[in-house]
Amino acid sequence: MIAVVGGGFVVKEISIPKVPTWARALSLLVGLVLVAPFFLKLLGVIGSEDGGFRLDEQKAGPPVGLHADAGPAVSRHGLTMTDLIVEAPQHRLRVGDGLTFAFKLRNTDQRPFTFVEIFVGARGPAMENRDFGWSHEGLTLAPDAVIEYKTGMIPDVPGVWTFWACYAVAGETGENEYCPDRWRAFQVFVAE
Secondary structure, three states, rough: OEEEEOOOOEEEOOOOOOOOOHHHHHHHHHHHHHHHHHHHHHHHOOOOOOOOOOOOOOOOOOOEEEEEEEEOEOOOEEEEEEEEEEOOOOOEEEEEOOOEEEEEEEEOOOOOOEEEEOEEEEEEEOOOEOEEEEEEEOEEEOOOEEEEEEEEEEOOOOOOEEEEEEEEOOOOOOOEEEOOOOOEEEEEEOOO
């Protein structure tokens, strides 16, 4: 039907030019060849080094925030942990990707605090002890003073890893005392 100015319709047959089937198939094929690479790249099917299906190809650039805990979290020793930040090269971690951990500890007690060490508590996928980043041995933190801690590690086994900020202090009995058990712990999945 065709609309007529002033109202009404006139019935008229519209003919579509006859296009051979082979020409239609060829135009479909050309369209797919031109459009398919865009969608395959968008989905991450092409462009990865191993040719596998990966939605989040690792890009060069600034690290991404993997975990953040602004805190505060106060321990029984009078230390307050804040600004825990974990960064990685990408959101979907793989074995061999480096992780960077940073946090602050403030002495909220009225007396100086001496560390045996500060570190990151870690448990690998089999729940084995993988603590790392021991530093600041013997450091004394005055009341209300803050220390900014930073370290890194590279997971070498795929699976779910558990991390937390930690420290050790000499206890009154001579044995080391530690941060609260799994102090504000979080988990990270590492793929192969």
